[in-house]
Amino acid sequence: EAGVAQSPRYKIIEKRQSVAFWCNPISGHATLYWYQQILGQGPKLLIQFQNNGVVDDSQLPKDRFSAERLKGVDSTLKIQPAKLEDSAVYLCASSQDLPYEQYFGPGTRLTVT
Amino acid sequence: AQRVTQPEKLLSVFKGAPVELKCNYSYSGSPELFWYVQYSRQRLQLLLRHISRESIKGFTADLNKGETSFHLKKPFAQEEDSAMYYCALSGGPYGGATNKLIFGTGTLLAVQP
Numbered sequence: 001e002a003g004v005a006q007s008p009r010y011k012i013i014e015k016r017q018s019v020a021f022w023c024n025p026i027s028g029h030a031t032l033y034w035y036q037q038i039l040g041q042g043p044k045l046l047i048q049f050q051n052n053g054v055v056d057d058s059q060l061p062k063d064r065f066s067a068e069r070l071k072g073v074d075s076t077l078k079i080q081p082a083k084l085e086d087s088a089v090y091l092c093a094s095s096q097d098l099p100y101e102q103y104f105g106p107g108t109r110l111t112v113t
Numbered sequence: 114a115q116r117v118t119q120p121e122k123l124l125s126v127f128k129g130a131p132v133e134l135k136c137n138y139s140y141s142g143s144p145e146l147f148w149y150v151q152y153s154r155q156r157l158q159l160l161l162r163h164i165s166r167e168s169i170k171g172f173t174a175d176l177n178k179g180e181t182s183f184h185l186k187k188p189f190a191q192e193e194d195s196a197m198y199y200c201a202l203s204g205g206p207y208g209g210a211t212n213k214l215i216f217g218t219g220t221l222l223a224v225q226p
Contacts, residue, residue, distance in 0.1 A: 003156070004156075031212070033213070033214075040218065041218055042117070042199050042201070042216030042217050042218050042219055043157070043199075043214070043216050044216070045213045045214065045215075048212075048213055056213055091157065095212070101159050101162075102159070102214060103158075104156045104157040104158065105156060106156050107156070
């Protein structure tokens with residue numbers, strides 16, 4: 001089966017600019033996750049969708065980050081405006097309801113200068 | 114607070130030597146524990162989970178609830194085991210509503226020839 005797809009793979013922007021990332025999960029996977037992985041740390045969940053609805057966005061900086069999952073398939077994550085500390089790899093993952101295995105995409109490496 | 118601790122950033126061993134990657138967790142309830150692995154230039158992928166009680170690529174991990182540990186072990190390391198290893202926990206469907214993963218900071222395993 002095709003894996004989780006993400007684009008772009010790399011992005012360099014200046015602080016205060018905006019950026020958007022795209023994710024296409026594995027077909028049939030109801031749950032979609034966005035993680036932020038800062039250099040030297042493990043991935044941290046930003047937001048989790050179950051079909052169209054948000055299940056958990058407790059760690060999403062809502063003043064600058066937004067995410068949507070239209071039609072319960074693809075998802076976009078946006079940062080506006082970006083800060084230097086947003087430099088990280090943004091990982092998208094998807095899973096079926098059970099048995100919880102999350103399949104990860106290749107990630108988007110964001111550098112904010 | 115929910116937390117996963119991996120005390121070693123780097124573990125270097127020689128081929129054929131035993132390997133133990135340490136993982137301790139803090140969680141109020143009965144979590145599910147996982148090991149994820151990321152090989153060079155590949156995406157993050159599940160290695161094993163404690164509920165399966167299986168051996169993958171010669172690796173095993175036993176959940177010790179008394180010591181709140183989930184150490185990853187392999188009796189004889191191979192060069193192809195060199196990778197970044199992340200321990201993670203989830204509340205699961207009964208212990209937590211979202212199935213989100215909480216990751217440790219990772220341990221880089223380097224197997225020398």
